[in-house]
Amino acid sequence: MKHYQLSDWVDYVRGVAPEEEQIPMTAHLGRGCRRCLGLARWLTRLNTIAEADACYHMPVEALELACAIYTREWLETPAGQGTRRRGRASTTRALRRTTTKKGEAD
Numbered sequence: 001m002k003h004y005q006l007s008d009w010v011d012y013v014r015g016v017a018p019e020e021e022q023i024p025m026t027a028h029l030g031r032g033c034r035r036c037l038g039l040a041r042w043l044t045r046l047n048t049i050a051e052a053d054a055c056y057h058m059p060v061e062a063l064e065l066a067c068a069i070y071t072r073e074w075l076e077t078p079a080g081q082g083t084r085r086r087g088r089a090s091t092t093r094a095l096r097r098t099t100t101k102k103g104e105a106d
Helices: 007-014 019-030 034-054 060-071 088-099
Strands: 073-075 083-084
Touching: 007 019, 007 034, 019 034
Parallel strands: none
Antiparallel strands: 073 083
């Protein structure tokens, strides 16, 4: 029984494999190859997650906080005003303010 490469299965589950490859791959799965069937199912789930993730747009505030946390700098707006250094405590306070719901206390 012929097994296909990981890259072939990735193309298969994304629907971009050439038709002349899809037909025998579908038949291979239909013959019950557990190894390839498991891989195809896993890649299908992974592809679903990746497609959903690609549709997500991160809020600008969250991106700025991530930059502040990991680079220890806070990017000021509007652009061109430069940056100012923030320590860990002030970054943590900024994160709490951003993630606290309206009406809740800090």
